[in-house]
Amino acid sequence: MRISILGLGYVGCVSAACLAHEGHAVVGVDVNPTKVDLIGAGRSPIVEPGLDELIAEGVATGRLRATLDTKAAVHETELSLICVGTPSNANGSLNLKYVEGVCREIGEALASKDAYHVVVIRSTVLPGTVLNQMLPILEAASGKKVGEHFGLSMNPEFLRESSAIADYYSPSHIVIGEYDERSGDMVEALYKGIDAPLERVSIPTAEMVKYVDNAFHALKVVFANEIGSVCKAHEIDGRRVMEIFCQDTRLNLSPAYLRPGYAFGGSCLPKDLRALTYRTKERDIDAPMLNSLLLSNQYHIQRGIHMVEQAASKEVGILGLSFKANTDDVRESPMVVLIETLVGRGFHVRVYDEHVHPDRLIGANREFLLRELPHIVSLMSDTIDHLLADVDTVVIANGSAAFRDVPGKLRQGQTLIDLVGIVKHHDDTYQGSYDGICW
Numbered sequence: 016m017r018i019s020i021l022g023l024g025y026v027g028c029v030s031a032a033c034l035a036h037e038g039h040a041v042v043g044v045d046v047n048p049t050k051v052d053l054i055g056a057g058r059s060p061i062v063e064p065g066l067d068e069l070i071a072e073g074v075a076t077g078r079l080r081a082t083l084d085t086k087a088a089v090h091e092t093e094l095s096l097i098c099v100g101t102p103s104n105a106n107g108s109l110n111l112k113y114v115e116g117v118c119r120e121i122g123e124a125l126a127s128k129d130a131y132h133v134v135v136i137r138s139t140v141l142p143g144t145v146l147n148q149m150l151p152i153l154e155a156a157s158g159k160k161v162g163e164h165f166g167l168s169m170n171p172e173f174l175r176e177s178s179a180i181a182d183y184y185s186p187s188h189i190v191i192g193e194y195d196e197r198s199g200d201m202v203e204a205l206y207k208g209i210d211a212p213l214e215r216v217s218i219p220t221a222e223m224v225k226y227v228d229n230a231f232h233a234l235k236v237v238f239a240n241e242i243g244s245v246c247k248a249h250e251i252d253g254r255r256v257m258e259i260f261c262q263d264t265r266l267n268l269s270p271a272y273l274r275p276g277y278a279f280g281g282s283c284l285p286k287d288l289r290a291l292t293y294r295t296k297e298r299d300i301d302a303p304m305l306n307s308l309l310l311s312n313q314y315h316i317q318r319g320i321h322m323v324e325q326a327a328s329k330e331v332g333i334l335g336l337s338f339k340a341n342t343d344d345v346r347e348s349p350m351v352v353l354i355e356t357l358v359g360r361g362f363h364v365r366v367y368d369e370h371v372h373p374d375r376l377i378g379a380n381r382e383f384l385l386r387e388l389p390h391i392v393s394l395m396s397d398t399i400d401h402l403l404a405d406v407d408t409v410v411i412a413n414g415s416a417a418f419r420d421v422p423g424k425l426r427q428g429q430t431l432i433d434l435v436g437i438v439k440h441h442d443d444t445y446q447g448s449y450d451g452i453c454w
């Protein structure tokens with residue numbers, strides 16, 4: 016393929032050299048003449064292991080060159096990768112002036128180009144940027160229509176500086192956000208021969224994925240450092256603790272607990288977090304990340320309450336009382352807060368949980384329920400069907416298998432609020448309306 020690469024920084028240089036190595040004809044464009052001259056001389060403008068050799072090879076074979084002329088580069092290629100910087104403004108917001116500038120230049124070049132061209136944004140930009148801000152610039156500057164005269168895609172870059180070439184050839188995954196299938200096909204062709212899971216998604220999803228990655232990486236670093244600091248205050252080697260932590264690939268380093276859903280609760284997480292954060296205070300350790308967890312969880316419970324209030328009926332049914340499916344443990348269940356708040360605000364609440372019912376419970380749990388939550392016991396329905404018959408808003412609050420066919424039982428006018436993702440793909444086949452807490 017003939018490819019132009021706009022912006023010859025870390026991302027642009029690595030992409031240019033690797034694509035040329037793969038046999039594509041690549042022209043790199045930058046506003047900085049020194050970078051253009053260095054590439055012309057077969058040298059890398061950035062320090063990156065192995066890059067000098069790849070650039071020298073690309074230039075020697077004639078598959079890689081660089082220019083200051085965006086218009087010519089767009090005219091002689093089929094696809095442009097935008098790799099310019101997206102720094103922070105002083106207030107933390109995203110500075111889009113380079114991406115906007117380059118989109119305008121590409122648009123102006125497209126105005127006088129007859130052939131179809133695909134514009135691919137590789138720079139990291141927030142969800143909505145490509146479709147709401149860059150697409151209008153491209154269309155206005157070119158006088159042409161996306162999907163007809165040119166294609167559009169968002170293809171986030173996941174490379175890490177210092178291992179960028181290795182990352183290019185074995186990425187964790189390739190994510191292609193596509194305006195339409197034709198654009199996505201062209202971008203997919205760039206990665207022929209690279210063995211990695213490939214996801215073709217909407218443009219905003221691709222934009223978001225990159226921020227999620229970076230936020231999570233930052234979270235991991237901060238988590239390890241806060242835990243290490245707590246360990247040090249106890250004369251424990253935090254490296255050894257985290258080594259053991261990382262051995263657990265079932266619950267710790269795994270997809271477990273990484274599915275958006277309802278708040279955490281139960282007899283361990285809230286209690287143990289409280290004890291740990293109290294201890295950090297006692298030892299004068301600043302651990303803002305650990306300290307923020309319970310607060311963030313409370314905000315999430317508030318989101319659930321807000322959704323029920325927005326549903327605009329006072330008749331509410333809650334399916335699930337224990338903090339997760341298949342247990343009768345209601346200690347610190349976030350559903351209890353939800354129910355108590357709604358009752359306090361004048362809602363008529365019914366509750367069903369197959370495992371939590373005074374007639375079926377025995378021992379400590381029965382005692383706890385009758386002693387601590389007698390007001391909730393009186394709200395309990397005997398069957399799901401009884402509950403559904405009485406309410407307008409149905410809240411699925413834990414992932415019990417018994418609730419799976421509830422969406423199909425809804426009648427016209429009922430609202431389903433899904434706090435756990437029991438409905439995988441909402442397809443409007445249900446009678447009632449549907450809303451998920453974080454999807």
Ligand SMILES: NC(=O)c1ccc[n+]([C@@H]2O[C@H](COP(=O)([O-])OP(=O)(O)OC[C@H]3O[C@@H](n4cnc5c(N)ncnc54)[C@H](O)[C@@H]3O)[C@@H](O)[C@H]2O)c1
Pocket residue numbers: 021022023024025026027044045046047050098099100101113116117120137138139140172173174175176
């Ligand atoms: N550096 C990384 O490891 C990395 C990894 C993944 C994603 N990203 C993202 O990729 C994007 C690029 O990052 P980078 O580190 O390569 O940036 P960089 O600052 O190193 O390079 C950007 C280049 O774009 C050039 N440029 C600016 N305006 C231009 C224009 N109108 N025409 C042509 N060139 C122009 C600049 O001169 C500069 O050489 C950013 O959005 C960044 O967040 C970076």
